[in-house]
Amino acid sequence: MRTLSVKKLAETVTKLREEKGYTKEELGNLTGINRIMIGRIEREDFMPSIVQLEELGKVLEFDIIEMFTDREKTNSFVALRSEALNEAEEEGVDKLFKMMISLRQQIMLRRKFENESINNA
Known part of the structure; x- marks a missing residue:
């Protein structure tokens, strides 16, 4: 490519x-x-x-x-993490990953809360 x-x-x-x-x-x-x-x-x-x-x-x-x-095809995660073209892009990618992790944590907490509510009912 x-x-x-x-x-x-x-x-x-x-x-x-x-x-x-x-x-x-x-x-x-x-x-x-x-x-x-x-x-x-x-x-x-x-x-x-x-x-x-x-x-x-x-x-x-x-x-x-x-x-x-x-350029050889690379894993998109590796490309995003290691080949950002400038500092602003690196900050954007880091922010995106932090948001994804935060969202995942919220989903896990919500599921746990829903399961506890069902078990206590």
Whole structure:
């Protein structure tokens, strides 16, 4: 399975932008991507759309196919826990798991309470 490498994209965009002497704002104007989003791409904090990726490739003169890498299929739990792309995503995944555990505990307590109610009746 081939996936877009955020790291490879970030390194390529930063390197080529600097080689061409563009500021983030200038690159943003040329590609139609907000300069803040350019910065986020360079920090590996934003995944551009295909249209945006094509524009970056056109302006910076790189082949977008080179930004994709092979990735083996992995267990989704492992992928979520170990391959989060940034700190905010890691926090989101941790929060999701905590909510799932909390929900499971509530279900178990509710069942126990219902069973005790039936046995005492």
